[in-house]
Amino acid sequence: MKSKEIMDTIKMVSEQKLDIRTITMGISLFDCIDSDGKKARQKIYDKLTSSAKDLVKVANQIEREYGIPIVNKRISVTPISMIAAASDDKDYVAYAKTMDQAAKAVGVDLIGGFTSLVQKGFQKGDHTLIKSLPEALTETSRVCGSVNIGSTKAGINLDAVKTMGSTIKKIENIDPVSCMNLVVFCNAVEDNPFMAGAFHGVSEADKIINVGISGPGVVKRALEKVKGQSIDVVSETIKKTAFKVTRMGQFVGNITSKRLGVPFGIVDLSLAPTPYPGDSVAEILEEIGLDSVGAPGTTAALALLNDAVKKGGIMACEHVGGLSGAFIPVSEDEGMIRAANNGNLRIEKLEAMTAVCSVGLDMIAVPGDTSADSISGMIADEAGIGMINNKTTAVRVIPAKGKKVGDTIEFGGIFGSAPVMPINTKSPSRFIQRGGHIPAPIHSFKN
Amino acid sequence: MKIIITVVGKDQLGIVAKVSSKLAELNVNIVDISQTLMRNDFTMMLLGHLDTKKNDFKTVQDSLSKLGKEINVNIRVQRQEVFDAIQKL
Numbered sequence: 001m002k003s004k005e006i007m008d009t010i011k012m013v014s015e016q017k018l019d020i021r022t023i024t025m026g027i028s029l030f031d032c033i034d035s036d037g038k039k040a041r042q043k044i045y046d047k048l049t050s051s052a053k054d055l056v057k058v059a060n061q062i063e064r065e066y067g068i069p070i071v072n073k074r075i076s077v078t079p080i081s082m083i084a085a086a087s088d089d090k091d092y093v094a095y096a097k098t099m100d101q102a103a104k105a106v107g108v109d110l111i112g113g114f115t116s117l118v119q120k121g122f123q124k125g126d127h128t129l130i131k132s133l134p135e136a137l138t139e140t141s142r143v144c145g146s147v148n149i150g151s152t153k154a155g156i157n158l159d160a161v162k163t164m165g166s167t168i169k170k171i172e173n174i175d176p177v178s179c180m181n182l183v184v185f186c187n188a189v190e191d192n193p194f195m196a197g198a199f200h201g202v203s204e205a206d207k208i209i210n211v212g213i214s215g216p217g218v219v220k221r222a223l224e225k226v227k228g229q230s231i232d233v234v235s236e237t238i239k240k241t242a243f244k245v246t247r248m249g250q251f252v253g254n255i256t257s258k259r260l261g262v263p264f265g266i267v268d269l270s271l272a273p274t275p276y277p278g279d280s281v282a283e284i285l286e287e288i289g290l291d292s293v294g295a296p297g298t299t300a301a302l303a304l305l306n307d308a309v310k311k312g313g314i315m316a317c318e319h320v321g322g323l324s325g326a327f328i329p330v331s332e333d334e335g336m337i338r339a340a341n342n343g344n345l346r347i348e349k350l351e352a353m354t355a356v357c358s359v360g361l362d363m364i365a366v367p368g369d370t371s372a373d374s375i376s377g378m379i380a381d382e383a384g385i386g387m388i389n390n391k392t393t394a395v396r397v398i399p400a401k402g403k404k405v406g407d408t409i410e411f412g413g414i415f416g417s418a419p420v421m422p423i424n425t426k427s428p429s430r431f432i433q434r435g436g437h438i439p440a441p442i443h444s445f446k447n
Numbered sequence: 448m449k450i451i452i453t454v455v456g457k458d459q460l461g462i463v464a465k466v467s468s469k470l471a472e473l474n475v476n477i478v479d480i481s482q483t484l485m486r487n488d489f490t491m492m493l494l495g496h497l498d499t500k501k502n503d504f505k506t507v508q509d510s511l512s513k514l515g516k517e518i519n520v521n522i523r524v525q526r527q528e529v530f531d532a533i534q535k536l
Contacts, residue, residue, distance in 0.1 A: 006530055064504075067523060068529065248533055251533070
């Protein structure tokens with residue numbers, strides 16, 4: 001082993017903020033179903049606390065022994081709308097509280113799976129879960145929820161789109177910051193380790209370990225060395241860097257899996273930024289050659305980045321899954337915050353960017369007087385992009401109660417702070433209020 | 448257990464001696480060693496073998512980190528496999 005390689009690896013961690021963003025343990029709750037809600041919740045608590053009892057301890061050991069920071073430890077569970085449907089409970093807030101207690105007992109940062117999958121239609125449990133979301137998310141601190149309202153196979157459930165707009169407004173009324181714990185998806189994936197959208201899919205094994213990586217700083221630093229060179233060189237450099245970053249994810253996942261005796265699922269090869277200096281996806285795009293993220297050319301540069309990350313990462317690990325790509329959450333990225341603040345990055349450009357990268361309109365604050373239907377309109381637009389392009393898209397939008405464009409809303413820690421961004425004030429109400437279902441798209445005659 | 452020890456800091460008299468005698472005391476056998484001066488920074492890398500029957504990883508890491516603070520250099524101890532995983536195909 002060469003000294004240079006050792007120093008490079010150490011610098012990736014110490015100076016370029018390379019870390020494992022999350023080790024997420026997926027846990028199936030199907031064996032906890034009970035027609036008596038109280039019994040079901042006891043079974044859920046017992047299963048979660050026994051399955052994940054060593055998760056945090058093992059993650060801390062690995063962090064210490066190998067010198068790789070592991071930022072979050074998380075749990076994802078089977079969508080609660082399915083588990084709780086067997087009971088006659090009128091709301092599922094108690095299930096969220098059980099999840100929250102279990103998460104605190106084992107010391108994980110977040111727990112996801114307060115989830116409903118309604119792309120085709122609602123079952124009883126879906127109605128109850130969605131109705132419970134405002135209380136469930138504001139009365140717990142670690143629970144994350146998600147609702148899948150569309151897919152390429154099923155089309156878009158416009159009734160659900162309508163409901164989610166008003167649900168987000170209800171959460172805002174209680175506590176706007178809690179809106180960050182809810183994601184509305186199109187084409188949600190079943191093995192995503194990232195929050196707020198992680199849930200344990202119905203086709204997954206009983207328990208699984210999934211790993212989400214980070215590392216925008218490492219890519220940025222590598223690109224600083226190829227200033228002025230052809231875009232081919234940029235692509236190659238990103239691929240090689242993504243390979244190294246992903247190897248770390250694979251390595252950590254393997255060891256975690258071995259030590260916990262739980263099978264290793266996937267590595268999610270994502271570039272996940274944090275608001276800390278030097279950990280920004282926006283700055284990578286600027287290093288590629290844009291004066292600011294949001295400038296003409298942003299979408300193309302992001303398309304290249306996203307694709308090169310996948311190409312480099314895919315060979316570095318055994319199984320790739322989750323969302324895999326570059327994340328562009330506004331509040332969690334110093335460069336994005338800056339561009340949004342000085343007017344260089346607008347929601348319309350962000351929407352275009354979501355067509356070529358992982359996920360969607362993420363951690364975006366809009367004025368408090370934004371209507372429920374306008375939020376539904378944003379959800380419908382993202383779902384449209386996801387449905388037609390066969391990719392996951394999502395909306396995690398925070399209407400900032402009492403705030404207007406130019407104000408800022410704080411989330412704290414790695415979730416950062418978001419400037420309130422202007423959105424088009426024309427109303428989509430007549431479209432949203434139609435309700436019904438947007439049919440699944442055709443997959444021939446592509447143009 | 449194979450461990451990589453890196454020592455980075457301002458060059459001064461006796462760093463190698465202090466680190467290597469501490470390693471001997473901790474039952475870590477030095478398998479390979481390299482040292483260089485990058486600008487003014489002294490950089491040393493050691494590949495060590497730790498007999499886990501005689502000493503545990505945490506004690507070694509804590510003792511070396513303490514020594515680092517005493518002589519004002521940064522001493523990092525990591526298990527070796529992570530470097531191979533990242534740098535080698």
